[in-house]
């Protein structure tokens with residue numbers, strides 16, 4: 001018998017489970033491959049598919065994702081997912097190709113591990129972008145700076161991150177020397193909590209996982225790219241347990257991700273460094289670009305606000321605005337399309353063809 005608590009089951013889930021009256025067992029989605037959903041259940045792993053009702057009556061965003069808790073029904077060796085538990089949070093990004101649709105990457109995440117390498121990869125702007133997105137999704141960040149063997153002074157990196165004025169812990173490690181791995185294993189990562197690994201290619205995510213697993217769960221770049229070649233598909237899980245009891249989500253394609261408009265209600269809320277000054281702007285709807293009496297631009301001019309932080313704020317605003325316009329365009333187009341199809345229908349009725 002497997003304890004679901006080991007896979008992140010909590011009082012929140014128990015309460016929903018008890019009140020929902022399904023009479024069905026619950027499991028957690030640990031990988032999604034096409035129409036196949038692998039669950040971890042009290043009796044082990046189970047390959048399932050969606051029930052017809054779920055498949056046809058659910059929008060893509062609400063379909064089960066890695067990390068979801070679900071009710072399922074078992075038939076012989078297979079099973080069907082009947083319903084999805086409410087989500088604690090959702091990590092999403094703009095869909096590739098379709099700029100206005102949201103793609104859900106994973107759900108029910110306790111902490112996101114943002115990995116950057118202390119080589120050319122270290123990039124404050126990119127870090128800020130991740131932090132903004134995670135704040136919008138309600139996911140707590142932990143910054144992991146890998147390849148610490150390449151630097152001699154941690155302080156300058158700590159200071160750079162501190163300038164962002166965000167509440168996030170920063171940890172240094174090196175998978176080469178093993179520095180910081182023990183602390184990560186035993187002090188930072190907690191058992192039964194769900195983590196997701198974020199970071200661009202080459203920062204050392206796979207090396208880090210290997211160090212934490214002490215085995216070759218994910219292969220590093222030097223040997224082969226295993227997600228794209230579909231090797232080991234029978235053993236590959238996107239959510240798995242580390243030996244220290246914590247749960248790790250590492251989905252293929254989890255790379256860069258951008259902002260979606262609807263998540264960032266007020267962008268200033270997501271930028272504590274900006275917000276510190278923006279309440280003193282003359283106009284309450286100040287965009288902090290060219291308005292008179294703008295406390296933000298004044299702070300940049302006087303050196304009280306880091307110019308780099310301000311710049312990254314502007315960049316994100318611009319990006320977000322572009323995205324919102326796209327979404328509005330799309331709505332307008334859909335409306336128009338609806339009108340055209342309605343007109344076509346009446347036309348057809350009238351002329352009976």
Ligand SMILES: Nc1nc2c(ncn2[C@@H]2O[C@H](COP(=O)(O)OP(=O)(O)OP(=O)(O)O)[C@@H](O)[C@H]2O)c(=O)[nH]1
Pocket residue numbers: 146147148149150173174175176177199200201202203204205206207208219220221222
């Ligand atoms: N100097 C140094 N290099 C490292 C360290 N960890 C990983 N690397 C190297 O960085 C490169 C990328 O490592 P990976 O673990 O494949 O990086 P990744 O983030 O998984 O990359 P993708 O699989 O492309 O997403 C490899 O050549 C590693 O040997 C480290 O602590 N120090």
Ligand SMILES: [Zn+2]
Pocket residue numbers: 278281286287288289291293294295296297
């Ligand atoms: Zn302003």
